[in-house]
Amino acid sequence: MIWNHNKECMSRDQMHDLQGKRLQKLVKKVYHSTPFYRRKMQEMDLTPGDIRTIEDIVKLPFTTKQDLRDNYPYGMFAVPNSEIVRIHASSGTTGNPTIVGYTRNDLEIWQECMARCLAAYGLTSNDVFSISYGYGLFTGGLGAHYGAEFLGATVIPASTGNTEKHVKLIRDLGITGIASTPSYALYLAEVIEKMGIDVGELKLRTGVFGAEPWTENMRREIESRLHINAYNVYGLSEIMGPGVAYECKCKNGSHIAEDHFYPEIISPETLENLPAGQKGELVFTTLTKEGMPLLRYRTKDLCSIMEGECPCGRTNVRISRIMGRSDDMLIIRGINVFPSQVESVILDMPEFEPHYQLIVDRVNNLDTLQVLVEVRKEYLSDEISRMLALKKRLADKLKSVLTVGADVKLVEPNTIARSDGKSKRVIDKRKID
Numbered sequence: 001m002i003w004n005h006n007k008e009c010m011s012r013d014q015m016h017d018l019q020g021k022r023l024q025k026l027v028k029k030v031y032h033s034t035p036f037y038r039r040k041m042q043e044m045d046l047t048p049g050d051i052r053t054i055e056d057i058v059k060l061p062f063t064t065k066q067d068l069r070d071n072y073p074y075g076m077f078a079v080p081n082s083e084i085v086r087i088h089a090s091s092g093t094t095g096n097p098t099i100v101g102y103t104r105n106d107l108e109i110w111q112e113c114m115a116r117c118l119a120a121y122g123l124t125s126n127d128v129f130s131i132s133y134g135y136g137l138f139t140g141g142l143g144a145h146y147g148a149e150f151l152g153a154t155v156i157p158a159s160t161g162n163t164e165k166h167v168k169l170i171r172d173l174g175i176t177g178i179a180s181t182p183s184y185a186l187y188l189a190e191v192i193e194k195m196g197i198d199v200g201e202l203k204l205r206t207g208v209f210g211a212e213p214w215t216e217n218m219r220r221e222i223e224s225r226l227h228i229n230a231y232n233v234y235g236l237s238e239i240m241g242p243g244v245a246y247e248c249k250c251k252n253g254s255h256i257a258e259d260h261f262y263p264e265i266i267s268p269e270t271l272e273n274l275p276a277g278q279k280g281e282l283v284f285t286t287l288t289k290e291g292m293p294l295l296r297y298r299t300k301d302l303c304s305i306m307e308g309e310c311p312c313g314r315t316n317v318r319i320s321r322i323m324g325r326s327d328d329m330l331i332i333r334g335i336n337v338f339p340s341q342v343e344s345v346i347l348d349m350p351e352f353e354p355h356y357q358l359i360v361d362r363v364n365n366l367d368t369l370q371v372l373v374e375v376r377k378e379y380l381s382d383e384i385s386r387m388l389a390l391k392k393r394l395a396d397k398l399k400s401v402l403t404v405g406a407d408v409k410l411v412e413p414n415t416i417a418r419s420d421g422k423s424k425r426v427i428d429k430r431k432i433d
């Protein structure tokens, strides 16, 4: 079903027109209410009057995660805090998280975009829908939750953890749809099998999966093990959260909610715009956001804009699957982790050498993170209890900074292999390419 025919199936000319008008208004707004953008535009000798059509967007400055960090916490907000009704956050590269503020209107647009997405998968008010994204500062839980309520489905805020209890709910409540990371879906299939439950007897039929990269192979495996249709949903906190782009029944690329988020693909090296079909970095401008509008935000996600019309009838452009990142961000169990966050924790503790390694793997369909770190000679001890206490202290600090648990392994100085004097920081053994 198409939730908002008017906005999802507009002619391309009408869409460009709408985007142009919204961009003009947005640029005026940020120029007058966000000192960061006024300064940037002044440096480029730009005034809001220079932006007349959507094609003029290329004149505007880019925004990066670093800019958000530099303006932490509220510097990018374009409205007074009295108009902000919700805050979410995602991991920063080091230290400060990225803070995102939403006005009431922003939240309404978000739930509408999520409802568009769920409707595109065939979900309706007759569905019993469980949300197994984390609830909290992460946008997955609440984002999917309000979208599903707006659609009218019966929503089960299952969140993550306690999978056996979740399986019982799936069976007893006749849950028909589920939103989670794709790796959690595979783990769920495993728990269902272990519990001796026949998946054929469950009513599950639709899965809404995102927050981490996945492949067509994973789709096939999830679909055959859970007996469902598995669809991709894409999004990021800085822009909104889940629902920025979503697949339709064709399962061939994700349609962007283009009336709200204007996409560009740039070369991460030259920063020039690339034509449809070419892989590059995805950039978004939030055309309607009030709380924290962003101009040309560099997502660092690599993908391409797909050409041609989609048989589903939607005219909004599609992006391919995310094919990687142009930075070193890892996504572990749906949580964004930067190696530099681990580094800053380690450098803060005098017991450690600045040599560490992150080993990421996928065991029984769940991501694992091991952190190897060299202990300075003077802190090495034969007393096991001392070493265990040090290991626990590091593990606790990592958990509080990363929010994802890490298995810490303390090693002696000079044991982590170096090349050119540097240790290889990340070994990712997962096969998701």
Ligand code: DLL
Binding pocket: 090, 133, 138, 139, 140, 209, 210, 211, 212, 213, 214, 232, 233, 234, 235, 236, 237, 238, 241, 242, 243, 299, 301, 322, 325, 331, 336
């Ligand atoms: O992951 C929002 C979200 C929640 C999307 C639930 C979908 C479902 P962040 O924590 O800010 O927000 O992480 C955003 O996750 O830049 C991508 O690198 C990655 N990502 C999100 N969805 C997908 C997807 C949420 N479908 C970052 N495929 C993004 C591949 C994805 N990568």
